[in-house]
Amino acid sequence: MRVLIAAGGTGGHIYPGITIAQTLQERRPDVDILFVGTARGLEADLVPRAGFAFAPIPAHYLRRRVSLDVLRTVGTAFRGVMEARRIVRRFRPHVAVGTGGYVAGPVMAAALLARVPVVLQEQNAYPGLTNRLLSRWAALVALGQPEAAQHLSLRARTVITGNPIRRDVVTRTRAEGREALGLDAQRPTLLVFGGSQGTRTINEALLEAAPDLMERLGVQILHQTGRAGFAAVTAAARQRWAGHGAAQPAVERGPEHVVLGRWHLVPFIHDMPAAYAAADLVVCRAGAITLAEITARGLPAVLVPYPYAAEGHQEANARALAEAGAAVVVRDQELNGATLAQAVSGMLADPHRLERMAAASRRLGRPDAAAAIAALIEEVAGR
Numbered sequence: 001m002r003v004l005i006a007a008g009g010t011g012g013h014i015y016p017g018i019t020i021a022q023t024l025q026e027r028r029p030d031v032d033i034l035f036v037g038t039a040r041g042l043e044a045d046l047v048p049r050a051g052f053a054f055a056p057i058p059a060h061y062l063r064r065r066v067s068l069d070v071l072r073t074v075g076t077a078f079r080g081v082m083e084a085r086r087i088v089r090r091f092r093p094h095v096a097v098g099t100g101g102y103v104a105g106p107v108m109a110a111a112l113l114a115r116v117p118v119v120l121q122e123q124n125a126y127p128g129l130t131n132r133l134l135s136r137w138a139a140l141v142a143l144g145q146p147e148a149a150q151h152l153s154l155r156a157r158t159v160i161t162g163n164p165i166r167r168d169v170v171t172r173t174r175a176e177g178r179e180a181l182g183l184d185a186q187r188p189t190l191l192v193f194g195g196s197q198g199t200r201t202i203n204e205a206l207l208e209a210a211p212d213l214m215e216r217l218g219v220q221i222l223h224q225t226g227r228a229g230f231a232a233v234t235a236a237a238r239q240r241w242a243g244h245g246a247a248q249p250a251v252e253r254g255p256e257h258v259v260l261g262r263w264h265l266v267p268f269i270h271d272m273p274a275a276y277a278a279a280d281l282v283v284c285r286a287g288a289i290t291l292a293e294i295t296a297r298g299l300p301a302v303l304v305p306y307p308y309a310a311e312g313h314q315e316a317n318a319r320a321l322a323e324a325g326a327a328v329v330v331r332d333q334e335l336n337g338a339t340l341a342q343a344v345s346g347m348l349a350d351p352h353r354l355e356r357m358a359a360a361s362r363r364l365g366r367p368d369a370a371a372a373i374a375a376l377i378e379e380v381a382g383r
Helices: 012-027 043-049 068-091 105-115 129-134 146-151 172-181 198-219 230-243 272-276 288-297 310-323 337-348 351-364 371-381
Strands: 002-006 032-037 053-056 095-098 118-122 139-142 158-160 191-192 220-224 251-254 259-260 263-266 282-284 302-305 327-329
Touching: 002 012, 002 105, 012 032, 012 043, 012 288, 012 371, 032 043, 032 068, 032 129, 043 053, 043 146, 068 105, 095 105, 095 129, 095 371, 105 118, 118 129, 118 371, 129 158, 139 146, 139 371, 146 158, 158 337, 172 272, 191 198, 191 272, 198 220, 198 230, 198 263, 198 282, 198 337, 230 259, 230 263, 272 282, 282 288, 282 337, 288 302, 288 310, 288 351, 302 310, 310 327, 327 337, 337 351
Parallel strands: 002 032, 002 095, 032 053, 095 118, 118 139, 139 158, 191 220, 191 282, 220 263, 282 302, 302 327
Antiparallel strands: 251 259, 259 263
């Protein structure tokens, strides 16, 4: 079975593609998989690193405002379709899979022109432009969230599968997670991150709130600052820590791990499954794959949707969890130390509420999503 996968742009599109590919390999060791993306995107590094063949095409994000850049983007898209058609002719896939993003458009168009059946995977509650446009012609659309169906073509065949996540997100134990990250095995743990690049508003709010949260609630905090802001955030945290009257000096566990009392600051968490396993509560953005991981783990959350996400999809993702009782939403423009402390305290200080929210999160989780999507791809390819 030959499977062509278009995945590029952001990790939210790339990692689902890689997880689907790995699951297909487990189910069918003889499967032949080729990824298509851009030469300058994250996929050019992440896909080969995961052990899969990769072919680049020209593609560019489509800006919604009328400008000369739109004309250049259209020209790039045309070249991308032509190159994708050559790849399709050479590879002769039985099925083409698109995980969204601008690179999927030319590749799925080329597959449809060659009469190759297309499977789309949509992560968000509000689908991206590429999947909205292509859903009419797709053999099926695997949905991460049921709310997405109402925004697709009436002719679209949709299946609610959940979003594909790495298996070790759900298999790691709390003891393993805390030991791997050097955390106290007994204390409640708050995990705070804003994506791989960090988030200024979340960092600044936690700088205000952290000492008080640790003092009043006895929590330990695992804080991913983002690489670009690590030095500045760590310096500000040291000042805040000293100004709060803390007697304990900072502990340097390495060049990228500073501990202030029970506040662990790192630029990037390489072992996110361990971090999820260690956590009792998460403060984060509302990217679809992040939410798939925390619900598969059954974690309650304080969600701060990225306000500039395309079509406001992070806001829609976050509201879906809040309506199910699994999360509290704080808008980015309303986030500060006081609102963050209020949201976190209201949950960690009430064990029964935290338990109810964790149960609601687990009900939303779909840890078997990757296997379900792989089975659908096999079904379409088999036709």
